Amino acid sequence: MSALVELSNLLVYRGERPALELDRLEIQRGEVLAVVGPNGAGKTSLLLTLARLLEPQRGRILFKGQAADALPATAYRRRLALVMQEPLLFDRTIFENVAIGLRFRGVPKGEIQRLVPRWLENTGVLHLADRHAGEISGGEAQRVSLARALVLEPELLLLDEPFAALDPPTRETILQDLASLLGETAITTVFTTHDLREAEQLSDRLAVIIGGRLRQAGTADEVFASPADDEVARFLNHRVARSA
């Protein structure tokens, strides 16, 4: 496995304060990396930086060995897709919501007609294709937002706490469906969560971020077996106790 993305010596500010400081993090091709940490730890900042929606003050991002900022931002972003915590669907039909990224890329109509139903079906919302975004439930909306990202067949999929706003039963079924879709497609994925069970279930590796710093990265077994420091241990114990 080789690295799709390499981050090094990264410093990212949000407003007046540093939100993220990373010495080194590699995201391997085809892996699902869960970025875990408490609220305000810098998880979302990491995703936004990966999407070049936040410009780092310092450091380097290599995408397939090339500097990410060597490409214009739009061209770079078209290699990835972002799903946010809220589905943020647009005021149009579900079909059009899922087609929007393809339209941005100038994909021909025939191809859109072929791809959109396929991904609506894969995510279990094909029957909603003609419905308006305002007419569907929160769980359905999050499935649509996953379809909207997956239809782009991105090289890197970024998911920002995609299940946080869902009720537990809905979360469970979407989680299972997403796990199998990611398994089938082998899309390199980075997703943030503060739910360790969710992280374990979906990911190949965990990256623990606390206070804007990467404290530990490794498989779930490694991280749980030997936390890097007391703070990581406290975070893991606290979360495990909460989800138990």
Next chain:
Amino acid sequence: MTFNAEVFQITVLSLQISALATGLSLLIGLPLGTLLALGRIRGRAFLLSLVNTGMGLPPVVVGLFVAMTLWRSGPLGDLRLIYTPAAIVIAQVIISFPIVTGLTAAALQSLDPRMRLQLYGLGASRLQMVWALWKEVRLPLLAALMAGFGSVISEVGASMMVGGNIRYQTRVLTTAIVLETSKGRFETALALGILLLVITFAVNWIFTSIQQRSARR
């Protein structure tokens, strides 16, 4: 004056002037409102306050400034635009573009700010992002269009001052109503007033139908 060719000419001229002024206001107000809402600009609150003040500009004050500017001895006097339909269009644009700008900015600022990030995160270019956000706020944007048109089709002070109410040249429905009233011909004035209302209603009805159709979608 009777309902004859002259009334028809006045009506057509009123619609042409106000439609052109509204169109130009959109061309200025839509990008400017978007910049004020989405751009990284210093003094946003101050600039928005200016625009919001502009939304309530008294047409006679606009008429005064435009007249002074276009007057033969004024800075743009050489253009010889005073007492022409073009002068009325200029004054009406100044009246309506702050309305379109202010309502556009307010509509875009009412959106979830994360929507921009989401659009970029799906690969939108800057223009595609703006276009998608305009589609999101198409109902308030149509309202801005109607408010802009309403402000100019109904104003009289600026049209009178910079147009001069010249028969067959710059006489529009509102200035004709003032003239007929000043002559005591209330019936004609009333008929023109009703005509103005009907036209304004018809235009708004068309835009409202479009607005409500997209609201149902």
